[in-house]
Amino acid sequence: MTTTVPPSVGAAADTPATPPGLSDRVRAERRLGWMLAGPAFAVMLLVTAYPIVQAVYDSLFSYRLTDPGNSSFVGLENYWVVLTDALWWQSFGVTALITVITVAVELVLGFALALVMLKALKGLRPILRAAILLPYAIITVVSAFAWQFAFDLTSGFVNSWFAWVPGISADTDWFGGFGSSLLVICLAEIWKTTPFISLLLLAGLAQVPDVLQEAAQVDGATWWQRMWKVTIPNMKAAIMVALLFRTLDAFRVFDSVFIMTAGANGTETVSFLAYRQTIARLEIGLGSAVSVLLFLSVVLIAFGFIKGFKVDLSQARGEK
Amino acid sequence: MGHQRRRHRVSAIGMVVAAVTALAGCGQGEAGPPNLVWYTNPDSGGQEEIAARCTEAAGGRYTISISVLPREASEQRQQLVRRLAANDSSIDLMSLDPPYIPELAQAGFLAPVPPDVAQRTTEGVVQSAVEGATWDDQLVTIPFWANTQLLWYKKSVAQAAGLDMSRPVTWDQLVEAATSQDTQIAAQGRRAESLVVWLNALIESAGGAVIAQTADRPEDIQLGLESPESQRATEVMREVATSGAVGPAFTTAGEDEGASSFESGAAAFMVNWPFVWPRATSGVEGGTLDQAVVDDYGWALYPQVDEGRPSAPPYGGINIGVGAFSNHTDLAYNAIECITSEENQAYYFTTNGNPASRLAVYEDPAVIEAFPMAPVIAQSLEQAAPRPQTPYYSEVSGSLQRIYHPPTAVAPGTTEPAAAELIRAVLSGEELL
Numbered sequence: 001m002t003t004t005v006p007p008s009v010g011a012a013a014d015t016p017a018t019p020p021g022l023s024d025r026v027r028a029e030r031r032l033g034w035m036l037a038g039p040a041f042a043v044m045l046l047v048t049a050y051p052i053v054q055a056v057y058d059s060l061f062s063y064r065l066t067d068p069g070n071s072s073f074v075g076l077e078n079y080w081v082v083l084t085d086a087l088w089w090q091s092f093g094v095t096a097l098i099t100v101i102t103v104a105v106e107l108v109l110g111f112a113l114a115l116v117m118l119k120a121l122k123g124l125r126p127i128l129r130a131a132i133l134l135p136y137a138i139i140t141v142v143s144a145f146a147w148q149f150a151f152d153l154t155s156g157f158v159n160s161w162f163a164w165v166p167g168i169s170a171d172t173d174w175f176g177g178f179g180s181s182l183l184v185i186c187l188a189e190i191w192k193t194t195p196f197i198s199l200l201l202l203a204g205l206a207q208v209p210d211v212l213q214e215a216a217q218v219d220g221a222t223w224w225q226r227m228w229k230v231t232i233p234n235m236k237a238a239i240m241v242a243l244l245f246r247t248l249d250a251f252r253v254f255d256s257v258f259i260m261t262a263g264a265n266g267t268e269t270v271s272f273l274a275y276r277q278t279i280a281r282l283e284i285g286l287g288s289a290v291s292v293l294l295f296l297s298v299v300l301i302a303f304g305f306i307k308g309f310k311v312d313l314s315q316a317r318g319e320k
Numbered sequence: 321m322g323h324q325r326r327r328h329r330v331s332a333i334g335m336v337v338a339a340v341t342a343l344a345g346c347g348q349g350e351a352g353p354p355n356l357v358w359y360t361n362p363d364s365g366g367q368e369e370i371a372a373r374c375t376e377a378a379g380g381r382y383t384i385s386i387s388v389l390p391r392e393a394s395e396q397r398q399q400l401v402r403r404l405a406a407n408d409s410s411i412d413l414m415s416l417d418p419p420y421i422p423e424l425a426q427a428g429f430l431a432p433v434p435p436d437v438a439q440r441t442t443e444g445v446v447q448s449a450v451e452g453a454t455w456d457d458q459l460v461t462i463p464f465w466a467n468t469q470l471l472w473y474k475k476s477v478a479q480a481a482g483l484d485m486s487r488p489v490t491w492d493q494l495v496e497a498a499t500s501q502d503t504q505i506a507a508q509g510r511r512a513e514s515l516v517v518w519l520n521a522l523i524e525s526a527g528g529a530v531i532a533q534t535a536d537r538p539e540d541i542q543l544g545l546e547s548p549e550s551q552r553a554t555e556v557m558r559e560v561a562t563s564g565a566v567g568p569a570f571t572t573a574g575e576d577e578g579a580s581s582f583e584s585g586a587a588a589f590m591v592n593w594p595f596v597w598p599r600a601t602s603g604v605e606g607g608t609l610d611q612a613v614v615d616d617y618g619w620a621l622y623p624q625v626d627e628g629r630p631s632a633p634p635y636g637g638i639n640i641g642v643g644a645f646s647n648h649t650d651l652a653y654n655a656i657e658c659i660t661s662e663e664n665q666a667y668y669f670t671t672n673g674n675p676a677s678r679l680a681v682y683e684d685p686a687v688i689e690a691f692p693m694a695p696v697i698a699q700s701l702e703q704a705a706p707r708p709q710t711p712y713y714s715e716v717s718g719s720l721q722r723i724y725h726p727p728t729a730v731a732p733g734t735t736e737p738a739a740a741e742l743i744r745a746v747l748s749g750e751e752l753l
C-alpha cells in the first residue's frame with residue numbers, strides 16, 4: 001500500500017467510467033469483502049443451494065427409496081399430482097390460517113411487550129428482557145410437548161384450571177377436533193415466537209428519535225396520537241422486517257403439529273405433508289415436489305413483502 | 321509476523337494429519353473381537369441384558385452392543401430404512417416390527433437366513449410368529465417375541481353385568497355390559513398404527529382381509545375392503561365408538577391411555593397387549609395402585625365380531641433381522657440363536673412382559689407365576705392374524721388411518737370404498753398421503 005492517490009476523490013471519479021481503473025484501495029477493500037463473506041457464501045451454497053437443486057432434480061423422478069432400480073423420469077407429473085390433490089390445498093389452507101392468526105396476534109402482543117421493555121425502569125430492564133425472551137430460547141419440540149401435556153385430557157391441568165369457562169369441562173378433548181387442536185397449536189406457536197417479533201420491534205422502537213416525540217408532545221399530541229403519527233410511521237421498516245421474518249417462519253410450521261396431532265383432524269400443514277411423502281412414504285420424487293412447492297410459496301411470500309410493502313432490509317438496520 | 325504465521329500453519333497441518341490418522345485407526349485396527357450393533361426398540365432394559373448374556377456366551381468371539389431406536393414402530397422403520405438405503409454397515413442386528421418386514425426384505429435390506437439357522441429357530445415357534453417372519457415363502461427374520469392383544473376386564477363389573485367370561489364374548493355384549501354398568505371400553509381410537517391394529521383385528525375376526533391378494537407391482541394389489549366382512553367390521557367399530565361407552569378422549573387414546581383408564585377404574589373392559597399386567601403389578605409394588613385393583617383383573621380371548629366365529633386377535637411382537645450390509649452376518653446369526661433361545665425368551669417374558677414366540681416357554685413355571693394369563697396368550701397367538709403383509713404396508717396403514725379416523729365418524733358402506741379408493745390411488749402414485 002504505497003499509493004498516493006487521494007482516497008475518496010480519485011475512487012469516486014474513476015469508478016463509474018472505467019471499472020478496470022479501480023484504485024488499489026477499492027480493490028483491496030473488495031478483496032477483503034470477499035475474504036470475509038466468502039466462507040459464509042460457500043457454506044450457504046453447500047447447505048442450502050445444493051439441497052434445493054437436488055430436490056428440484058429429484059422432484060422430476062418417480063423415485064422410491066426402497067426401490068431405486070425402478071426410478072424413472074416423469075417430468076412435471078409429480079407437481080401435477082400434488083396440485084390436483086385436495087389434501088395439498090387443504091394443508092395449504094391450514095398453513096395459511098395458522099400463519100395469519102399467529103402473525104397477527106404476535107404482532108400486537110410483541111409490540112406491547114416491546115413497549116414494556118422500552119419503558120421499563122432501568123433496574124428492571126435486564127430481568128424483564130430475559131423473562132420475555134425465555135420462551136424463544138426453548139426448543140420448539142420441547143415447547144410443543146409442554147403445551148400438549150398441559151392440554152392433554154389425562155395429564156393436563158388446563159381442563160381443571162379453566163373448568164369455570166363455559167364450554168370447558170373435565171372431559172374437553174382439545175386434540176379431538178379441528179378448531180380446538182388448531183387453537184392449541186396456535187397458542188404454542190404464539191407463546192414461543194412472540195419474543196422474537198418483540199425483539200425486532202424493540203430495535204425499531206429504539207430508533208425513533210426522541211426529539212420527534214418531544215416536539216409532538218410540545219404541540220399537544222396525546223399518547224395515542226404520538227403512537228400513530230410519530231412512533232409507528234418511523235418504525236415501519238422494522239415492523240415490516242419483523243412481519244416478513246415471522247411469516248416465513250410461521251409458514252413452515254411443523255413441530256407443534258407433528259407432536260400434538262400428527263396431522264389428525266385435518267391439521268396437516270404443508271411441511272408435514274412433505275415430511276410424510278419423503279420420510280414416511282419414502283417417495284422421494286413426490287416429497288421433493290411438495291418441498292419445492294413449499295419453497296416456492298416461501299419465496300413468493302418474501303417477494304410479495306419486499307415488493308408489495310416496499311420493505312427495505314437495509315433501512316431496517318438504520319443504514320439510510 | 322510471517323514466521324509466526326507459517327509456524328501456525330505447520331502446526332495446523334500437523335493436527336489435521338493426526339486427526340485423519342486417528343480416524344483411520346478407528347476404522348481399521350479394531351483391537352479384540354468384532355462388535356455387533358443391535359438396534360433395539362425401547363423396552364424395560366431386557367434386550368440390553370440379553371445382549372450382555374449373549375456377549376458372555378460368545379466366549380470372546382464377538383461382543384454385542386445395543387443402540388436404541390425411537391419409541392414408535394413407524395419411526396423405528398423410518399430410521400432403519402433410511403440407514404439401510406445408504407448401505408449402512410453398522411447395522412448388524414435389528415429388532416423389527418413384523419408389518420415392516422416385507423418392505424425391508426423386498427428391498428434387499430436383510431441378509432439371507434442360513435437354512436440350518438432357519439430350521440433351528442422356527443422349531444416349536446408359534447405359527448403366527450413364523451408367518452410374520454416370512455416373506456415370499458422365505459424366512460427372512462428370526463421370531464424373537466410374539467405379541468397379541470387380550471380382552472382385559474374387571475371381574476366384579478363383568479359379574480355385575482351378568483357376562484359369562486368363561487366363554488368367548490362379542491363386541492355387542494361388551495357394549496351392552498359397559499352401557500348397563502355405566503363404565504367404559506378402552507380401545508385404540510387414535511390416529512396411529514394402533515387404530516389399524518384394531519381395525520385389522522375386526523376385519524379378520526369378521527372373516528375378511530384388508531389385502532385379498534398381494535402383488536409385486538403396487539397397482540396390482542387386490543384389496544378386500546369392499547366386502548360384507550369389512551363392512552361388518554366398520555359397523556362394530558362405529559358401534560363401540562359411538563355407544564357412549566368409551567372415554568371422552570377416545571379419538572386420541574392409544575394403548576397407554578387405555579391402560580391408565582383401566583387402572584383408574586374409568587374403564588372396566590379393555591383390549592390391550594399384555595404389558596398392562598407388569599405395569600399394574602409394578603404399580604402395586606411402587607404403591608401407586610391398590611392390590612385390590614389388580615386382584616380384580618380378568619383376562620380372556622379377544623372379543624368376537626359375530627357370535628360363534630373365533631376371533632382373530634392382533635399379532636405383533638419383534639423379530640430379529642440381520643442387516644444386508646453388515647460385515648459379520650455369520651456372527652450375527654450366531655448371536656440371534658443365542659438371543660432367541662428359550663432361556664432368554666423366558667427371561668424377557670417374565671421381566672419385560674413380552675410374550676415368547678417359542679411355545680415351550682409358556683410351560684415354564686416361572687413364566688406362569690409371573691403371568692397367570694400365559695396359557696390364554698399362547699392360545700391367542702395361535703388364533704392371531706397378522707396385519708396385511710405387503711412391501712407397501714406403510715402406505716396401506718397410513719391410508720387406513722386417514723379414512724378410519726375418527727372412528728366415531730365411520731359409516732358402514734361408505735368408509736370401506738373410500739379407504740379402498742385412497743389406497744389404490746396412493747399405491748399407483750396418483751395421490752398424496
